Amino acid sequence: MIDRRKFLGTVALGTASAAFLAACGQSSSPAQTGSAEKPVTLNYSWWGNDDRAERTRKAIALFESKNPDIKVAGNFTDFGGYWPKRATEAAGGGLPDVMQFDLSYLRDYGQRNQLLDLGTVKINTDAFDKSLLPSGQIRGKTYGIPTSTNTFAVYYDPAKLASLGIAEPDGTWNYKEFNAFLAEVGAKGNGTLFGSSDYTGVWWMFNIWLRQNNIQAFTEDGKLGFSKDDLKKWWNLTADLRGTGAIISEERVTQLLPKSPFASNSTVAEVNWDNFMAGYLSDSGAKELKLVPVPSDDPDNLGLFLKPTMLMSASAKTKYKDQAGRFIDFMVNDPEVGQIFKTSRGLPASKTQRDGTTFEGTDKLVVDYGASVEKYLKDAPEPPIVGFGTLEASFKRVASDVNYGKLTVDGAVDTWFKEAEDLIKQNA
């Protein structure tokens, strides 16, 4: 492992010195600016699926045509593989110039001085909702600009429901009713079609449930804000559904990876962020998918909030700060970029971009959903703690062990709490 780290370090050093030598060679023009004849190349890394790959390719082409002095070399993986790669690069000092970033990892990198303070470059944030920008800021420095916002929802496939003869849900439901809905799908699905994957394994759904019960997930000083009993209650919500057709078996979920069961047409419903619509449609090939609010036992408090879907960040060590700033500004503000991505990144955060985008068909569904739950939206939760990405992953893993029958709910709660407390102590 260390070999690789050193190796990357060496490679980075080699590349850097090569670039340095190259820069020395052309003493007539400064190294930091490109021209149409000699454009500088920005490395841009992002996560996503094929759908986003195509949209990103178009956006980059557009940027390059408008900025002939900059070339953008894109590079993408899925979300899971994205972070180990960035960690390796960060250790070697070679983070890409510009990166797509997630709230879960912003502290890990920002607090450790790996990211460029975007306050030092020219990015226009006039068109942003002022309550949204702090989510990309840590200790007064801006490490990420939100591209867009999303909120949580229950997805369902109306065609599949119709084929089972089940009425479409209207989204005013409590957990008991939601479970009953999944159970009905399971009963009629006959072992080929299932309700959904176990929604209690999704961290953000748990977070929303906590908010519905007026519990904070994390305290101000970065500790857990909920108790073992809370988590026990949560994981027991689907205790009766596990092993039935209401919840797709973990064996199948694993087989279908990296696609989710919903995206591979194995389930009728799934809880997720509302910007997954485009990805789900392209992965599943379904004609139409619909969105309804998450269940809540308190009809006045759905626990929902707007979260930055993703942020644009730059490496603290980039040699092309201004160009990185221009690219980020373009990606978050340009109306044509909005037209390219539609709602696949969520609703554009910049009003300029939002107003310049026409939403039709399924994209309109996403926008309408956002509007329909607007009155329930509360402040976004505190920026997650350092190491949150690890916690989120272990939450999913431990919940999946419960579905495999390898752990009881009580055992799972103990396991997760031990890991979480260990991690919090580690990063304190």
Added chain:
Amino acid sequence: MTQSPTLSRRSASAPAQPRKSRRRGADARAGYTFLLPWLLGFIALTVGPMISSLYLSFTNYNLFDAPKWIGFDNYVSLFQDERFLQSVGVTMQYVVFGTPLKLAAALAIAMLLNSKRKGQGFYRSAFYAPSLIGASVSIAIVWKAMFGDSGPVDQGLSFFGINLGGWVGNPNMTMGMMILLTVWQFGAPMVIFLAGLKQIPADLYEAASMDGAGPVRKFMNITWPMLSPVIFFNLLMETIHAFQIFASAYIISNGEGGPAGSTLFYTLYLYLRGFSDFRMGYASAMAWLLVIVVGIITLIFFKTSKSWVHYSGDAK
């Protein structure tokens, strides 16, 4: 003049020698010069990182901040970490079952390919082929598809009335799948076995046939003892390789060691600790523990080898 009376005396008695040793010195210099690129690489890319990882294993290091010295804490907490213990169990299972099976397959096929038959050259290449591509990412992906739900393996077994479903998602089947994957890559030890088999004098078998020995007897009393140094070599190498399994497990489990931790091999957990959880010190401690354990196992192999490995020229 005072420094080397021996030298001058020797030069007096044997005038040819200094020239020879000077030439030897030049040879050595040339040798080291040619070795230099490798030596530099070895020191910079292997020895250096190993020393730094030894240091890091005693620290709390998150890749970004300077390492903090914490003594043996990493090593102590390893043994309180359930996932670590799970990874040890998974890896041991793989080594203990996978390695002997792989060697048995390699030996059996080597013996088949050793007989004189038409087109043996073709068969040898054909059987070696999987090992050429076996360690690659693409094969792990193919393997995953083959053992998935409704994959060829599932369908093939269903044809015989065995309904196991997909293996990839079933924690009870993944180990079997991983072991099959390694057994299938028997090529490297097979080639070495084949070379060993060719060294056994044919008259030993002829003499045994004359005395009326059957194939089992011949195998037990001629092939096995004559081949034992080669078997020992293969056993040692394959055991060490088995401890290092990473790429195929990483691909098949999407880098998570799932389902339910059933493919959480030691090196995979080490990787996750280091690069997903940013606990490089902990991962370094794991790496060094692995080095020590593999070292001890190698030592045990060498100690026990005296009782069953026969080298030609041995008194026994």
